[in-house]
Amino acid sequence: MAVRSGNENQASTRKTAVEAELQAEAQRLRTRLQPVVEQHNLYLEDVDIKVAGSHRTVHVVVDLPEEASGSVGLDVISAISTDLSAAMDSDPDDDDRPYSLEISSPGVSRPLTEPRHWRRNVGRLVEVKPVTGDVVVGRLQEVTASGIRLLPQLPVKKGMKPKQGDPLALEFAKIRKGTVQVEFAHLDDEHTDHTDGAEPDSSGAEHHA
Known part of the structure; x- marks a missing residue:
């Protein structure tokens, strides 16, 4: 010792x-x-x-x-x-x-550690590492007092258009880490107003x- x-x-x-x-x-x-x-x-x-x-x-x-x-x-x-x-x-x-x-x-590149960080990035693609379970990548739809709701992006073959899963709700207490993903293309025109390119x-x- x-x-x-x-x-x-x-x-x-x-x-x-x-x-x-x-x-x-x-x-x-x-x-x-x-x-x-x-x-x-x-x-x-x-x-x-x-x-x-x-x-x-x-x-x-x-x-x-x-x-x-x-x-x-x-x-x-x-x-x-x-x-x-x-x-x-x-x-x-x-x-x-x-x-x-x-x-x-x-x-x-800033980690999303506070509710205001998540609210500032509604509409963007985010990566969420939960306390337990697999990493989730999806479009941030809504931020509430207790957590977030996002549309998961399902894995597809290279070159194919990303597919969306069912809306997923996660509580802040169950999120270990969150980060914004840099995008070079958008899922569809619906999100253009919210995702004006990487900051x-x-x-x-x-x-x-």
Whole structure:
């Protein structure tokens, strides 16, 4: 049985303390930056802080409201970057350490972990990995308070048009992971309004203080 040395235990304790400090700082910045994001009619998805020496990298992820379609444009990212930078520069609780501000929007590669993520992708093709059972790929039809409903896409021979199965309902509690599938062709014209092609993985802007 391996026994940790005192130095290893101290290093582990320091690492845990630093991680807790960064999480607390990220939450504080989230509270400060959220009103700025909302002024641009966007949703503040996440704030994450990485530290290298005395330098900080603050990564802010913004998204469109649930009822909006499409993705956040580069012009919007640029505009909000200026306002977020001003909010951070005027932060009375900041410790004046240099920082880089990175702003991006989530793309189709983002895991669907919250009900709002699923609602933002109604009409798209998604892959669902349930807690138990086989992976299901299908067209997301509806999102309720407790789960989702989709039309499964049945496996067919290569080159054949995909076939749809019977509607399937899955509760959020029984979903282990969900992701949006990139599409290069649509099932039929019925879904054209909802599936306007793949979103880019992210749009980003960087500001250095």
